[in-house]
Amino acid sequence: MEHLPLAVCVCDSEGRTIGFNREAKRFFNAQAAEREFWNILPEADRAGVHGSFAAAVGEKTTGRWTSAIGHSPRFEITFAPMVLPETPAEGVRERLWQVTLRTLPPPTDSHKLWREEGTRARRRAEQEFSFHFQLTRNITEQAVDPIFVVGGRGEIIFCNPEAERVFGWQREELIGRSLHETLHHETGEGDAFPVQQCPLFRAQTTGAVVRGLELIFFHRNGSPIHVSCSNSPLYFEDEEVGAVLIIRNISRQKAIERALAQSEERLRVAVAAAEIGTWDLNLNTGEVSVDEKCRQALYLDAGGKDLVTSWLRAVHPDDRNLAKKQIEAALDLAGDGQFRLECRTLGRSSRRPNGSVHHVQAQGQAFFEETAAGRRPVRLIGTIQDVTGRKHDEDSLLRANNDLQQFAYAAAHDLQEPLRNVVNLLGLYKRNLSGQSLIEGGDLIDASMEDARRMHQMVRDLLSFTNIHQSLDSANSIADANSVLKDVRRNLATIISESGAVIHAYQLPKVRMRPTHLLQLLQNIISNSLKYRRPGLPVEVRISARRRGAEWLMSVADNGIGFDPIYAQKIFGVFKRLHGRAEYPGSGIGLAICARIVHTYSGKIWAEGKMGEGATFFFTLPAATVNGS
Amino acid sequence: MNGLAAAETHPVHVLVVEDNEVDAKLVRLSLLGVSAWDVDFERVGDGEEAVRYLRHQGLYASKVHPDLVVLDLNLPKLDGTEVLRTIRRDPELRNLKVIVLSSSPMDVIEEKVRDSEVQPDCYFTKPLGLDEFLALGATMHRCYLESGGDNQTLGAGV
Numbered sequence: 001m002e003h004l005p006l007a008v009c010v011c012d013s014e015g016r017t018i019g020f021n022r023e024a025k026r027f028f029n030a031q032a033a034e035r036e037f038w039n040i041l042p043e044a045d046r047a048g049v050h051g052s053f054a055a056a057v058g059e060k061t062t063g064r065w066t067s068a069i070g071h072s073p074r075f076e077i078t079f080a081p082m083v084l085p086e087t088p089a090e091g092v093r094e095r096l097w098q099v100t101l102r103t104l105p106p107p108t109d110s111h112k113l114w115r116e117e118g119t120r121a122r123r124r125a126e127q128e129f130s131f132h133f134q135l136t137r138n139i140t141e142q143a144v145d146p147i148f149v150v151g152g153r154g155e156i157i158f159c160n161p162e163a164e165r166v167f168g169w170q171r172e173e174l175i176g177r178s179l180h181e182t183l184h185h186e187t188g189e190g191d192a193f194p195v196q197q198c199p200l201f202r203a204q205t206t207g208a209v210v211r212g213l214e215l216i217f218f219h220r221n222g223s224p225i226h227v228s229c230s231n232s233p234l235y236f237e238d239e240e241v242g243a244v245l246i247i248r249n250i251s252r253q254k255a256i257e258r259a260l261a262q263s264e265e266r267l268r269v270a271v272a273a274a275e276i277g278t279w280d281l282n283l284n285t286g287e288v289s290v291d292e293k294c295r296q297a298l299y300l301d302a303g304g305k306d307l308v309t310s311w312l313r314a315v316h317p318d319d320r321n322l323a324k325k326q327i328e329a330a331l332d333l334a335g336d337g338q339f340r341l342e343c344r345t346l347g348r349s350s351r352r353p354n355g356s357v358h359h360v361q362a363q364g365q366a367f368f369e370e371t372a373a374g375r376r377p378v379r380l381i382g383t384i385q386d387v388t389g390r391k392h393d394e395d396s397l398l399r400a401n402n403d404l405q406q407f408a409y410a411a412a413h414d415l416q417e418p419l420r421n422v423v424n425l426l427g428l429y430k431r432n433l434s435g436q437s438l439i440e441g442g443d444l445i446d447a448s449m450e451d452a453r454r455m456h457q458m459v460r461d462l463l464s465f466t467n468i469h470q471s472l473d474s475a476n477s478i479a480d481a482n483s484v485l486k487d488v489r490r491n492l493a494t495i496i497s498e499s500g501a502v503i504h505a506y507q508l509p510k511v512r513m514r515p516t517h518l519l520q521l522l523q524n525i526i527s528n529s530l531k532y533r534r535p536g537l538p539v540e541v542r543i544s545a546r547r548r549g550a551e552w553l554m555s556v557a558d559n560g561i562g563f564d565p566i567y568a569q570k571i572f573g574v575f576k577r578l579h580g581r582a583e584y585p586g587s588g589i590g591l592a593i594c595a596r597i598v599h600t601y602s603g604k605i606w607a608e609g610k611m612g613e614g615a616t617f618f619f620t621l622p623a624a625t626v627n628g629s
Numbered sequence: 630m631n632g633l634a635a636a637e638t639h640p641v642h643v644l645v646v647e648d649n650e651v652d653a654k655l656v657r658l659s660l661l662g663v664s665a666w667d668v669d670f671e672r673v674g675d676g677e678e679a680v681r682y683l684r685h686q687g688l689y690a691s692k693v694h695p696d697l698v699v700l701d702l703n704l705p706k707l708d709g710t711e712v713l714r715t716i717r718r719d720p721e722l723r724n725l726k727v728i729v730l731s732s733s734p735m736d737v738i739e740e741k742v743r744d745s746e747v748q749p750d751c752y753f754t755k756p757l758g759l760d761e762f763l764a765l766g767a768t769m770h771r772c773y774l775e776s777g778g779d780n781q782t783l784g785a786g787v
Contacts, residue, residue, distance in 0.1 A: 413703055416732050420757055421651045427759025438658055447651070564677075567706060577705045580648055580674045 007101045008237050010082065011037055013057050015050070018096065021237035037099055042067075053079050057097070062126075066104070074104040080129070082236075096157075098236075148245040149234060150179050154201050157242065166249055168220035179204075179245070188216040188224060200229055204243040207233040214250070226254040274385070279364075281380040283331075297360050297386045298345060316344035316357060330366045331377045337366035339382055357549075359391040360384055392602055399599050403466075406574040406592070410462060414575040418455035422448045454587070458575070461589040465574065468517070468596045478624045479515040481508035481522070481554070485543065488523045495530050501539035509545050509552045510624035517597045518621075522556070524590040525617050529558035531584055534612070551603065552623050557616040562609040571607060594619070640667040641778070644695035646679040646712060647672060647730075648704055652755060656699055656730065659766030666770050671695065676707025680715050683722055695725070697773055700749065702731040702741060710745035717747035726750050726778050728769055750776040 007024035011017045015036040038049040049065050056063025056079045063079040082096040140147050146163035150156055156174045164171055167183055174182065180195045187193045195201050203210045210231040217225045228248040233240045271278065277294030281287075288311075290298075298314045315323045323343055330339035341362045364382020368375050425448035428439055485505055489496065496503070503526065511518065526541055533539045537559060545554045563571065563578055570576050572595040577588035591607075598605040598619045609615035643660060647653040653672050660668050671692065673679050679700070682689040698716070702709035709729065716722045729752035731738050738752050751772035756762050 412737070413733050416757075417649055417652075417703075420732060420755060421649065423757055424651055424655055424759050424762060431759070439654065451651075564706075578675075579705055582650075582674075 009037060009099050009101075010236050010239070010241060011097050011099055013095045013097065015053055015097075017099075019236060019239035019241055021239060024101065049077055052077075053097075053099075057095075075101055076104055077101050096241075143246075145249070146247040148179060148247070149242055150204055150245060151242040152205065152240070154178050154180055154195070154204055156182070163247070166219075166225065166247075167217065183217045184215065186216075186218060200231060200245070203231050204233075204245070207240050207243075209233070217247070224251075225249060226251045271383075277384045279362075279382060279384060283377050283379060294384050297358075297384045314345045316346050319343035327380070330364065330380060333368070333375050333377070337368065337377075339364040339366060339380060342387070358386055358388045361387045396599070396602075403596060407462065407466060410458075410574045415455060415458055415462075418451040418458070421451040422455075425451065458587050458589075461587050461593075462574075464520075465589055465593050465596060468593065468600055476512065477514050478510050479513050479518040480510045481518060481545070484515055484518045484522060487519055488526055491523060492526065492530065495527075499530055499533060499539050501530055501533075501541065503541045503543065505543040507545075508543065508554075509547075511552055511621040512624050513597075513601050513621060517600070521594050521597045521619070524594050525556045528590060528617075529556065529560055529615070531586070532558075532560040532562075532615070534559065534561055547623065548620065550623055551620040553618060553620050555616055555618045557614065559614045562611050562613045562615050563607075564611055565609065568607050568609070572605065640669045641697060641773075642693050642695045643668050643670050643697045643699060644679070644682060645670060645672040645699045646676065646704065646709065647699070647701045648674045649701070652701070652730075652732075655759070655762045659763045660699075660769065662763055662766045663770045675705040676709060676712045679704075679712045680707065683716065683719075683725075696778060697726045697728065699728050699730055699769070702729060702733060702738065710741050713742075713749055714745050714747050726773055726776055728752070728772060730755055730765075730769075 007021065009017050009020040009024040015038065017035060017037050036050070038046045038053065041049055045065075045067050052063050052065035060081060062081070064076065066076045067074050078100045080098045080100070082098055140158075140160040143160055143162055146166045147158075147160040148156055148163060149158035156177055156179050159171055159174050161171075163169075163174070169182070178195070180193075180198050180201050184198060184200065185193055200210065200213060200215060202208070203213075208231075210229060213229045213231070215227055215229055217227045219225055226249070228250050230246045230248075231243050234242045234244050271293070275293065277291055277297045279288060279290045279294045282289075298311055312320055312323060323341055326339060326341040329335060330337055339362070343360060343362075345358045345360055362382060362384040364380055366377050367379040367381070369378045425444045429444040429448070431438055432444070482505075485503075485508060489503065495501075522543075529541045530539055540559045542557045543554070544557075545552050547553075567578055571578060572591045573588075574592040575588040576592070577584075577586070594617075595605050598621070601622055603620040603622070605617070605619040607615055607617050645653050645656050647656065657670050657672075660666065660670075671682070673682050679698070681687055682692060683695070683698075685692060685694075698712075700709045700712060704712070707715075709731065713727060713729070716725055716727060727749040729738060729742065729749040731741075731752070732755045733741070735752075735754050738754065742749065742752060751769070753765060753768065756765060
C-alpha cells in the first residue's frame, strides 16, 4: 500500500462504483463494485469521506478529503465530476464522478515543502482540466454533426445541440433513454428493428470501432433520416464505460444520389428507346469511350484502341473526306464547336455481313479550354444513330412520290391520246358519211377500235403498275430464280420457239421477294430481248447472278438492237418508248413495272447498251440467306 | 414580201414532228384548210428523226429545209422540249418558226417550256373533237404570220 500508484474509480452521484482502474481494483476489492466507495475505506474515514463527497455532489464541483493524521497509510481522496460538459437536469442520477485516491507520505520536516509542491501541481492539473473541459465543450457544442455518448447498456448519457436539432428531442428527454429504441427502432422498410439485431448496438456493447456505417435513424416525428455512424468505445482509465457515437446526416446526399440514379435511369431508358449511341472523345489522350449502341452503329469490335481511326475506316470511302472535314470544323477554334454528320458506313467486322451499307447520323459538341498558350479543344462528345431504316423510308417515299407523279402524268397525257384518236377518227368517219370526206379509206372504224383497245391495255398496265406497292407486306417470301425462269420459259414458249431464241442461265439464286414479282421482272426483261431482236440473228439471252453483300446482282444480256446510252434512264419511265408503235408494239410500261418491283425491294436497276450491239439489264435483289449463297 | 413574182416563190415547208398518225393527219388537214396558205408537208415520228431531218443527216440529206416545225412534246426517244432546245441553240436553226402542239394541258406545256429554257413561237393543246382540231389551222397560220413568217417564202430550202 505504501507505493500504491494513483487509484481511480467512477461512481454515480450516490457514490455507487461503476468502474475501477487496475490499481483501484486492487485497492478496493472486486466485491466492492456497486457499493458506495467510502464503505471500503477504514471505518474511521467513512463518515468524513461520505460528507465531503455529498458536499461536492451538492455543489457540483470538485472536492477533497484527507485522512486523519495517525492513520497509516495516510491518503487523500479527490472527487471530480466527469468530463461531461453539461450538468444534467436536477434529479437525473446518471451523473458520473471520478474518485481519485492517492496515498500520502508520512509527515516529516519536508512536509511543508511537499505540500507547496503538491499545491502547484494540483493547480496545474486543475488548469489543464479546465482547458480540456472548455475544449471538449466547444467541440461538442459547435459540432455540425450529432454526437452521443452512450453507457454500457446503450442508454444515452450525453448528446450535443446538433443531436437535439436533427432528431427533434430535448437533451433532458434523451438522457437515460435507450438510443436504439428512441432513434433507431425501425428498419428502413418500416419493420420493427429488435435491438439484438442492431449492428450499432452490438458495437457499442462489445467495444468495437465502427466507421461510416450507413443506417436509417428516425426523427421524433417519425420521418427517416439517413445517417452515417462512427462509433468508438469510451474508456475511462483502462475501463470501457460506454461509447462515443458521431452521426453524419446523409439524407440530403442520399436524396441527391437517388435523384441522380433516377435521372440516369431515365436518360438510359430514353437513349435506349431512341436507339441512340453515345461517344466521348478525349482530345488530350486521344481516347474514345463508346457505349454498346455506338459500337453497333459503327460495328466496332469490342475493346478497339484507336477508335477514331477504326471509326473512319468504318465510314464509306466516299464519305470519309466529309467526315474528316466535319470533325475539323467542330474543332475549329473560331467555330461554335458543333458537330453534325450524316454518312454511310461499311460492314467491316463480324457484326454485319461485309458490303452492307448503313446510314448513320452523328451529332456532338466540342469543348475548349482557355490556356495561357491559347484556346484548344479538349473534348468532343456526342451521339450517333443508325438511320438506315429512316433513310430507306425516305427513299421509298421519294420513289412513291415519283411513281405517283409518273402515274398522274400518264393518266393526264398518255391515256388522253388514244381517247382523242377515237373521237377524231369517229369525227372523220361521220364527215365521210355526210359526204364531206376529208380522208379516203374505210379503216377509220378499225383504227378507232384499235385505239380503244390500246387505251384499255394502258389502263390495265397502269393498274398492274400501281398494284406492285400493295404486295409489299409479303416481302418475306422467297423466290427461287431457277424455278421462276422455268415459268417464264413456259409463258413465252411460243415466241421463243418462233424466234429460235436461246436463253442461257446457270445456277441462279434464291431471293427474298414474292415469286410473282420475280416472274414479272424476268418476263418483262426477257420479252424485251425477244422483241427488240436484230433481224436475221437468232436471239441469245444470258442470265447470270453475282453475290454482293446481302444482295444478288443479276444481269440479263441480249444480242438485240441495243439502244442509245443517252436513253438508259428514260426507258424505265411509264409509257416511255424509244420506238414508234408501228415498229415495235407495246404500251411502254414493261420496264417501268420492272423498276417499280426492284425499288419495292430496295434494289437498283439500270441498263447498259449500244446501238446495234445488244442491251444488258442489271438489277439487285435481296438475298434469301444472310451468308454465302 | 407579198407581191413577189410567183416564179420566185415556193410553198411554206412544214415539218410535222408527231408520233401519233391520226394527229399527224389532222395537223395536215387543218393547215390545208387555210385557203390563204400554200403549204407542203413532211413528217417524222420521233425527236431523234426530227433533229436528223433538220440537220439533213442520212436519209434527209436532200430534203428541203422547213419554214415551220409543228412539234409534239411527248415523243419517242428525244422529247419535244429537247428538240426545241436543239433548234434554239443551233445558230443555223435558231430562227426557225416552231409551234408546239401537245395533248398536255396548257399549264403543263408552259411548265415544260419554262423548264427547257427556250421558247417556241406558239404553243397549243390538241383540242378534243375534230372540228376544234381543224379550226386550229387558222390559229396556227395567224401565229406563223405574227412571228414574222410569210404565206409564201422566197428562195429554196438549204
